[in-house]
Amino acid sequence: MRSISAPAICAAVVKCDAYGLGLGPVARRLSEEGCTNFFVALPQEAISLRDSLKSLRRTHSIYILNGMNDDFRDICDDSVAPVLNSLEEIKLWQTFREQVGSGLPAIVNFDTGMNRLGLGRDETEQVLANAMTISPKYVNMIMSHLACADDPTHQKNQDQLDRFSNLIKVVGNRFKYSLANSPGVFLGSRFHFDMVRPGAALYGIGCNSKDRKKLSQVVELKSEIIQTRSVTNDETIGYGSDGRVDRPSRLATVALGYGDGLFRHLGNSGMGFISGRAVPVIGRVSMDLVTLDVTDVPETLCKKGDWVEFIGEYQSPDDLAVSAGTIGYEILTALGNRYRKGYVGTIS
Numbered sequence: 001m002r003s004i005s006a007p008a009i010c011a012a013v014v015k016c017d018a019y020g021l022g023l024g025p026v027a028r029r030l031s032e033e034g035c036t037n038f039f040v041a042l043p044q045e046a047i048s049l050r051d052s053l054k055s056l057r058r059t060h061s062i063y064i065l066n067g068m069n070d071d072f073r074d075i076c077d078d079s080v081a082p083v084l085n086s087l088e089e090i091k092l093w094q095t096f097r098e099q100v101g102s103g104l105p106a107i108v109n110f111d112t113g114m115n116r117l118g119l120g121r122d123e124t125e126q127v128l129a130n131a132m133t134i135s136p137k138y139v140n141m142i143m144s145h146l147a148c149a150d151d152p153t154h155q156k157n158q159d160q161l162d163r164f165s166n167l168i169k170v171v172g173n174r175f176k177y178s179l180a181n182s183p184g185v186f187l188g189s190r191f192h193f194d195m196v197r198p199g200a201a202l203y204g205i206g207c208n209s210k211d212r213k214k215l216s217q218v219v220e221l222k223s224e225i226i227q228t229r230s231v232t233n234d235e236t237i238g239y240g241s242d243g244r245v246d247r248p249s250r251l252a253t254v255a256l257g258y259g260d261g262l263f264r265h266l267g268n269s270g271m272g273f274i275s276g277r278a279v280p281v282i283g284r285v286s287m288d289l290v291t292l293d294v295t296d297v298p299e300t301l302c303k304k305g306d307w308v309e310f311i312g313e314y315q316s317p318d319d320l321a322v323s324a325g326t327i328g329y330e331i332l333t334a335l336g337n338r339y340r341k342g343y344v345g346t347i348s
Contacts (some may be wrong), residue, residue, distance in 0.1 A: 001198045002034075002213075005185050008192040011037035013181075013199030015045060015065065020261075020332040021203060024052035024333070028282040030202070037061045039083075039149035039197055043071065046080045047212045067117070068093055081106045083143065085117045087126065090134060097138045105140035107178070112163040113156060117149065126172045141176045141195065149191075150206065157187060161198035165243040185212045205317045205328030207210075219332065223256040224334055225304055227293070236283075237291055242267060244281025251282065254308050256291060259287040261334035262310065263324040266290075270323045272308040277303050279308070 002010040014214045020024035027038060027049055036059060040046050045204040046062050051310045053060050060079055068082035068089045073096065076082065081104040084090050086343075093106050111118035119127065136202050144164050148154035164179050166297075176194035182201035182298040184191050200206030204218045216315075230250050237243030237251065254272065267284040273290050279302075302308075311317055317328035324331070 001182075001185055001196070001201055003281025005180070005192050005196040005198075007224070008180075009037060009195040010035070010204060011039060011178075011195055011197045012143065013039045015039065015041035015196055015199070016333050017045075019199065019203050019205075019329065020335040022341055022343070023048055025341075028056065029053055029343070029345060031056055031058060032069050032335060037063070039063050039065055039199075041065050043075050045110065048073060052078055053152055061104055065109075065117070068106075072096070076100075076103055078102070078104055080104060083107045083109050084139070085109050085278055086119060087123050087133070090139075094135060094138050100132065103137055104308050107141040108134055108139050110142060110164070110167055112146050112167075114144070114147040114160075118144065123268060124167070128167070131171050134175075136174045139175065140193070141178055142171065143178040143195075143197075146179065146184045146187075146191075149187055149259040152187060154181075157184075157191075161191060181208055183211065186214075200329055203317075203332060205332065217313065217316060219311050220307050220309070221312075221335075222261075222307045223254050225252045225302060225306050225308060226255050226289075227253045228299075228303060229253075238267070239286060240284060243291065245282070245293065245295075247295070249293055250302075252279070252292045252294045252302050252308070254290050254292060255288065256290050256308075256310065257286050257288040260336040260338055261331070262290060262324065263331075263334070265324045266320075267327075268319065270310075271315065272310050273312070274306070276314055277301075278314070 007226055012030045014023055014027050017023045031053060036051060040049055043064055046064050048064055060293055062080045062083040064082045072082060084106050091116050109118035109121050110124055117178040168177055178195040178197060180191045180195055180196040182198040185196050185198055201215055204215045216252045233245055233247050256262050262284045266281050271278045272279040277297050280293050281290055281326055283291050311320060317331045321328045321331045
């Protein structure tokens with residue numbers, strides 16, 4: 001992502017516990033790769049991230065996407081600042097900075113068509129009429145967020161780029177600018193400006209199929225078989241007798257369920273993989289367990305204690321999401337607290 005977006009700065013979005021993968025270890029590894037700018041959603045995430053990075057003795061900038069209120073007085077310092085989403089927040093921030101006198105400058109977010117967070121049309125018009133509403137003394141960057149960048153052909157991408165570019169013409173070169181999220185990076189250099197903010201792409205998810213080929217698979221999820229059994233073709237499997245076989249079959253029960261983030265919608269539709277062989281989920285996914293039809297896999301490969309892959313070489317988070325009727329983002333952020341996590345590579 002850094003090489004694609006150069007010479008723009010490549011920041012990292014690590015909100016929601018680094019998309020469910022562990023904020024501290026992921027952020028420290030990104031720092032080792034040279035990342036110095038991070039985005040989170042909530043104040044408590046900023047505090048946790050600041051504490052995790054402190055031991056590295058490097059300078060980092062942490063921005064809180066969800067805005068600012070009076071509670072930020074005990075949070076903002078030389079390494080933490082908010083993304084300001086309204087004129088009210090801009091005034092609150094400037095008053096705060098006048099009182100404390102120093103600290104990391106904030107970012108102002110303009111809504112160019114997402115209609116979620118940021119200065120809307122009326123507030124944007126006020127800024128365009130008086131660019132000095134935003135002081136470079138307290139703000140060093142202006143950003144917006146793309147709504148449809150995962151579809152490179154969508155007209156919304158050009159519309160938002162045009163609105164953002166018009167804003168830059170009026171406000172001028174007093175600030176740095178940022179527009180591209182993960183799929184926005186792949187839209188090309190016109191969208192990169194001074195900083196890009198990839199999140200999902202850092203974890204190998206969320207971009208269209210062509211872009212995914214440029215991304216490494218960085219997540220692996222496995223669980224153990226805890227019991228196997230043989231059934232005849234007149235038996236049912238799981239709650240509600242939803243699972244049925246039409247031949248004598250072998251089943252493997254795996255210690256993984258919706259309590260761990262394996263969505264219930266994967267019942268009778270999801271897949272696990274044993275030594276690269278697809279094995280279908282049969283019956284409902286329950287809280288702690290899922291049952292797989294392993295009839296076509298040699299018994300030597302699917303006995304108690306053997307491992308089943310649900311995310312990895314043979315199935316990406318996006319692939320699993322398709323079976324669950326959702327997106328890769330939700331697959332990763334839904335992962336529960338019962339996993340034993342291991343990190344490959346140097347972690348400070």
